[in-house]
Amino acid sequence: MSLQAAIENRLSEGFNPSVLQVENESHQHAVPANSETHFRVVMASEAFEGKRRIARHQAVYGALSEEMNNGIHALTLHLYTPEEWQNSESGAPQSPPCMGGSKAG
Numbered sequence: 001m002s003l004q005a006a007i008e009n010r011l012s013e014g015f016n017p018s019v020l021q022v023e024n025e026s027h028q029h030a031v032p033a034n035s036e037t038h039f040r041v042v043m044a045s046e047a048f049e050g051k052r053r054i055a056r057h058q059a060v061y062g063a064l065s066e067e068m069n070n071g072i073h074a075l076t077l078h079l080y081t082p083e084e085w086q087n088s089e090s091g092a093p094q095s096p097p098c099m100g101g102s103k104a105g
Contacts, residue, residue: 003071004039007064011043014063018082019044021092025076037073042092044085053079 001009008022021042041060048056056079061068068075078092085091 003067007039007041007067007072010063010067011041011060015043015045015047015059017043017045019080019085025074037071038076039072039074040076040078042078042080044080044082046082048079048081 004022004024008020011017011020011022019042021040023040023042025038025040043060047059051059057077060077060079061075064072064075080088080092
């Protein structure tokens, strides 16, 4: 099973989301072809009701602890309640382009 599929399965089972998008963004980074190291997750779940952003993130990191220790280098999370998702005008923001490890600034 791919790491992306494992993430999708674990989040589906743990959060019963009404919206779940898991995108492998590894190709946008300086990693070998077909890598599974950088992911973007957009999820809406009733499990996030009444929880602040940090608690939502902690819940997802906890659910993905095995995957975090076995291959995930970067995980971008956009976590919503179903109502928040419904009220979002443009959905979750896109990930910024990779800077390629440059020290520009």
